[in-house]
Amino acid sequence: xxxxxxxxxxxxxxxxxxTAVLRGSRLSLxxxxxxxxxAVASYIGTAEAVAVNSGTSALHLALRGFGVSExxxxxxxxxxxxxxxxxVRFQGATPVFVDIEPQTLNLDPRKLEQAxxxxxxxxxxxxxxGVPAALEEILEIAxxxxxxxxxxxxxxxxAEYGGRKVGSFADAGVFGFYPNKQITTAEGGMLVSNNPAxxxxxxxxxxxxxxxxxxxxxxxxxxxxxxxxxxxxALGIEQLKRLDSILERREAVAREYHRGLSNYPLIELPTMExxxxxxxxxxxxxxxxxxxxxxxxxxxIQEMAARGIACGRYFAPIHLQPAxxxxxxxxxxxxETEAVAPRTLALPFFSRISNEEIEAVxxxxxxxTGKI
Ligand SMILES: Cc1ncc(COP(=O)(O)O)c(C=O)c1O
Numbered sequence: 001x002x003x004x005x006x007x008x009x010x011x012x013x014x015x016x017x018x019t020a021v022l023r024g025s026r027l028s029l030x031x032x033x034x035x036x037x038x039a040v041a042s043y044i045g046t047a048e049a050v051a052v053n054s055g056t057s058a059l060h061l062a063l064r065g066f067g068v069s070e071x072x073x074x075x076x077x078x079x080x081x082x083x084x085x086x087x088v089r090f091q092g093a094t095p096v097f098v099d100i101e102p103q104t105l106n107l108d109p110r111k112l113e114q115a116x117x118x119x120x121x122x123x124x125x126x127x128x129x130g131v132p133a134a135l136e137e138i139l140e141i142a143x144x145x146x147x148x149x150x151x152x153x154x155x156x157x158x159a160e161y162g163g164r165k166v167g168s169f170a171d172a173g174v175f176g177f178y179p180n181k182q183i184t185t186a187e188g189g190m191l192v193s194n195n196p197a198x199x200x201x202x203x204x205x206x207x208x209x210x211x212x213x214x215x216x217x218x219x220x221x222x223x224x225x226x227x228x229x230x231x232x233x234a235l236g237i238e239q240l241k242r243l244d245s246i247l248e249r250r251e252a253v254a255r256e257y258h259r260g261l262s263n264y265p266l267i268e269l270p271t272m273e274x275x276x277x278x279x280x281x282x283x284x285x286x287x288x289x290x291x292x293x294x295x296x297x298x299x300x301i302q303e304m305a306a307r308g309i310a311c312g313r314y315f316a317p318i319h320l321q322p323a324x325x326x327x328x329x330x331x332x333x334x335x336e337t338e339a340v341a342p343r344t345l346a347l348p349f350f351s352r353i354s355n356e357e358i359e360a361v362x363x364x365x366x367x368x369t370g371k372i
Contacts, residue, residue: 001308048199055176260362294342
């Protein structure tokens with residue numbers, strides 16, 4: 001058996017599209033970039049979309065767009081991918097870690113307000129594992145305290161809240177297209193916003209701070225090379241065309257896992273349905289029930305790997321990472337984060353996994369957890 005944790009879903013149409021770019025003469029900053037941006041803006045429902053080379057770059061550009069700098073604080077979850085806090089630190093600002101709701105694993109709006117200080121400038125709300133966060137409550141708190149909100153929807157392309165796509169609710173939204181995502185460009189990301197100034201600055205900064213329409217080689221700001229190539233954009237355009245069917249299949253995979261693991265007492269399953277929200281399945285993360293601890297979970301991962309099944313630890317809290325121990329950050333009470341993180345286990349999850357493979361994962365998982 002050899003079942004990976006994730007695998008991209010690439011068809012002949014994508015291969016043809018990338019090959020066609022290679023046969024042409026524009027490999028960067030060309031028509032595919034514009035087409036990909038237009039397609040994502042129209043899908044998400046925002047006025048602007050700016051394509052960049054990663055989700056991390058998109059987060060960084062959004063934070064710069066909102067003027068985040070030294071002595072500022074930005075509220076973020078610790079139960080998240082590390083880029084969320086790293087991007088805040090790129091600007092010399094301090095990430096403040098706020099706890100999550102145990103059911104959705106997203107920022108708990110009831111815990112946000114007590115983290116706000118005069119230094120707080122904004123909130124990065126992550127739609128973790130494709131589950132929409134409590135947007136209404138969070139946006140209301142942000143409005144009352146004059147804070148910006150960035151929706152980190154890197155794991156949630158296609159997820160909906162009240163019938164509207166996530167990424168379109170806040171001051172800016174970011175997406176990532178790494179190969180384990182719902183759609184991939186191999187590497188890539190997108191900043192979406194209804195704020196033309198934020199989008200214009202991001203366009204300039206992704207290309208070394210160069211003015212779009214002005215003088216050739218005139219640099220108006222300290223920028224970066226966050227450009228994405230035409231090859232990546234061509235891949236993204238084709239993938240986006242198949243997104244609806246990919247999301248349907250991913251939901252079916254989640255249902256199949258539910259069927260295979262329901263009524264198994266040692267494992268808690270993720271919620272399939274939530275009122276007013278459509279989940280865009282990114283990963284399938286189960287929780288080992290108490291009294292399982294991190295050491296048991298890690299043994300389960302090892303034993304599954306020995307049987308040819310790759311599982312993962314999603315997520316190790318950011319505030320416990322070596323890169324954060326000695327660096328400026330602030331932690332609120334992170335009781336739920338620290339209780340949940342050691343027991344989470346990501347199972348193989350991708351649109352092309354077969355039902356037989358899912359059944360095999362469930363069977364081996366029952367065997368392995370049963371004897372630990
Ligand atoms: C929540 C979240 N934010 C940001 C990122 C960063 O995206 P990238 O790896 O494209 O830089 C990821 C990537 O997995 C993510 O899951």
